[in-house]
Amino acid sequence: MGGLIMAAQLIAGLSLLVLVHEFGHFAAARMFGMRCDKFFIFFDAWGKKLWSKKIGETEYGIGWLPLGGYVKIAGMIDESLDKEAMKEEPQPWEFRSKPAWQRFIVMIGGIVMNLITGVIIFSGYILTYEKDYIPSDAVEAVYAFPAAEEFGFQTGDKILAINGDMPKRFNDVVGYQMMFGADVEVDRNGDRQIISLPDDLFNTFKGQGGRFLQPINHEVKVIMVADSSGAKDAGLQEGDVFRKINGKTVQNYGVLHDELKANNNNTVALEVERNGSIEKLNAKVSDEGRLGFVPKFDSKASNKVKTYSFFDSVVFGAKEGWDAIYYNAIGMGKMFTGKINPVESLQSPIGIARKIYGPVWEWDRFWKITGLLSFILAFMNILPIPALDGGHMLFLTYEMITRKQLSDNFLEKAQMVGMLILIPLMVFILGKDIWEIIRDFFA
Numbered sequence: 252m253g254g255l256i257m258a259a260q261l262i263a264g265l266s267l268l269v270l271v272h273e274f275g276h277f278a279a280a281r282m283f284g285m286r287c288d289k290f291f292i293f294f295d296a297w298g299k300k301l302w303s304k305k306i307g308e309t310e311y312g313i314g315w316l317p318l319g320g321y322v323k324i325a326g327m328i329d330e331s332l333d334k335e336a337m338k339e340e341p342q343p344w345e346f347r348s349k350p351a352w353q354r355f356i357v358m359i360g361g362i363v364m365n366l367i368t369g370v371i372i373f374s375g376y377i378l379t380y381e382k383d384y385i386p387s388d389a390v391e392a393v394y395a396f397p398a399a400e401e402f403g404f405q406t407g408d409k410i411l412a413i414n415g416d417m418p419k420r421f422n423d424v425v426g427y428q429m430m431f432g433a434d435v436e437v438d439r440n441g442d443r444q445i446i447s448l449p450d451d452l453f454n455t456f457k458g459q460g461g462r463f464l465q466p467i468n469h470e471v472k473v474i475m476v477a478d479s480s481g482a483k484d485a486g487l488q489e490g491d492v493f494r495k496i497n498g499k500t501v502q503n504y505g506v507l508h509d510e511l512k513a514n515n516n517n518t519v520a521l522e523v524e525r526n527g528s529i530e531k532l533n534a535k536v537s538d539e540g541r542l543g544f545v546p547k548f549d550s551k552a553s554n555k556v557k558t559y560s561f562f563d564s565v566v567f568g569a570k571e572g573w574d575a576i577y578y579n580a581i582g583m584g585k586m587f588t589g590k591i592n593p594v595e596s597l598q599s600p601i602g603i604a605r606k607i608y609g610p611v612w613e614w615d616r617f618w619k620i621t622g623l624l625s626f627i628l629a630f631m632n633i634l635p636i637p638a639l640d641g642g643h644m645l646f647l648t649y650e651m652i653t654r655k656q657l658s659d660n661f662l663e664k665a666q667m668v669g670m671l672i673l674i675p676l677m678v679f680i681l682g683k684d685i686w687e688i689i690r691d692f693f694a
Contacts, residue, residue: 260608262317264621266292268365268628269320275364276322279357286344289323324357328662351656355647358640365629366572372622373568374561380615383556385421385466390554394469394503396462403446404464406505408437420567421550425464427578451590453582462504468553471504473523473544480543485534487544488525492552495522504548512540568622575626638669 269292280287286308291300293314303312314320326345341348346357387410395404410424411417413433418424429435432450436443473491476482493501496510497520510519514536521532534542559567608620632640642665650656 254610256612257608257610260612260617264608264617264624265317267621268368268625269293271364271368271625272361272628272632273320273322275360275362276324276357277360279360280322280324280346283349283353283357284344285346285349285357286325287322288325289321291322292320293317294319294321328659328666347659351647351650355644355651358643358647361640362629362632365625365632369572369575369622369625369629370565370568372618372625373571374564376615376618376622377559377564377567378561380618381559383551383558385550385554386557387417387419387421387424389556390421390424390466392467393464394467394505395464396504399463402448402452404437405439406467408439410435410464411438411443412436421466427574429463431578431581451585462548465503465548466550466554467503469503469548469550470552471501471507472547472549474547475545477543477545480541481535481537482542482544485521485532485542486530487521487523487532487534487542491523491525491530492549493521494524494529496520504546508540511536511542515540572622572626575623576630579627579630636669636672637665638673642669 273290273292277287277290288308289310289312291303291312291314293301294316295303295312295314296316299315301313301315303310305311324346326341326347346354390410392407392409393404395406395408413424413428413435415434415436418426418428429448430453432452433448435446435448437446471493473482473487473489473493475489476487493507495501496507497514499506499510501507516536516538518533518535521534523530523532536542608617633644635641635645637643646657646662646665
């Protein structure tokens with residue numbers, strides 16, 4: 252069942268993103284009077300398709316290969332490499348007959364649509380699921396988890412600035428800026444200090460689950476209880492919120508963690524909030540100072556929050572999209588310098604379904620990931636690689652500057668070079684994700 256849910260989320264997300272991307276090309280082409288022979292979601296490789304219907308001069312359809320989609324515009328050299336059609340005399344309705352600036356708009360249309368879609372999705376996500384946020388200036392101090400302490404943070408520090416500026420939301424404090432290196436100014440007992448973070452801090456964030464910096468006041472909630480554990484035997488349940496341990500108020504995870512460590516192999520008295528009422532439990536702590544549960548940290552319930560306005564949602568939605576594009580570009584650069592392992596970072600649709608969407612359909616997670624993928628799709632398509640939109644835009648920019656149109660022969664060869672770059676890369680990434688599934692199955 253989990254596999255079906257992963258596949259369903261992938262198909263739903265990709266279908267939406269491919270649809271809006273290709274519609275951007277299609278709408279721009281039709282606006283300038285270009286004929287569109289095909290409009291396909293997913294590829295109808297080797298002529299195989301799941302569905303198609305011709306309306307007017309355009310065949311609309313769904314292919315079977317979920318690696319993208321395409322609009323076949325008459326008179327355009329694309330992945331079909333239809334050389335016979337290009338031998339005919341140019342017609343007024345063809346791509347090649349139009350001015351370079353119109354062709355440029357057609358090529359950038361898909362990218363623009365993905366950017367707009369990403370902002371809409373993120374804005375809707377913020378208004379529907381997040382609803383409010385913690386202003387950075389409302390957080391008097393932070394709790395530093397061990398991963399943060401390694402880089403010089405201490406519990407009680409007040410964040411003053413990141414690279415000379417302070418994000419409006421606390422969520423943005425522990426964000427891309429920190430992950431890719433930053434100078435963080437903190438107030439520590441009245442003394443201002445600068446903590447310089449390395450540009451490969453993102454490696455520390457992997458698997459931390461938010462355990463870096465949190466507002467010093469945050470609730471600790473149970474999201475899973477392990478079988479055969481002290482937590483299970485005591486009756487701790489998913490959704491419980493820790494309020495007290497041995498009479499001490501659980502102000503943050505540190506209070507809970509330290510008290511459990513101090514009482515390893517002993518019993519602790521817990522007070523947890525469950526469905527609005529307080530439950531008192533006695534739980535046996537393991538030799539390692541653990542109860543056997545997975546925590547989630549909720550800072551909103553313990554801090555002053557501000558409700559998003561519609562304007563806020565659009566601004567922050569656009570900001571998150573820009574951050575995704577900007578730092579993906581930085582991340583790609585780090586792949587070439589060896590600071591990021593491309594084998595671990597690059598994902599095929601199989602990897603996206605398995606590792607990113609996951610085996611459980613949660614609408615908030617689905618929309619956030621789909622919005623992020625919309626921005627990433629825009630970024631990937633703007634790369635100046637022949638066969639991608641960015642490659643076409645590069646050649647059209649050259650044409651607009653020099654007033655010289657590149658030959659069909661050159662464009663055909665460039666398209667083939669782009670495909671020789673992209674196809675082996677796609678095969679490699681797809682093979683890697685299939686191998687991981689096989690490896691995990693037999694592990």
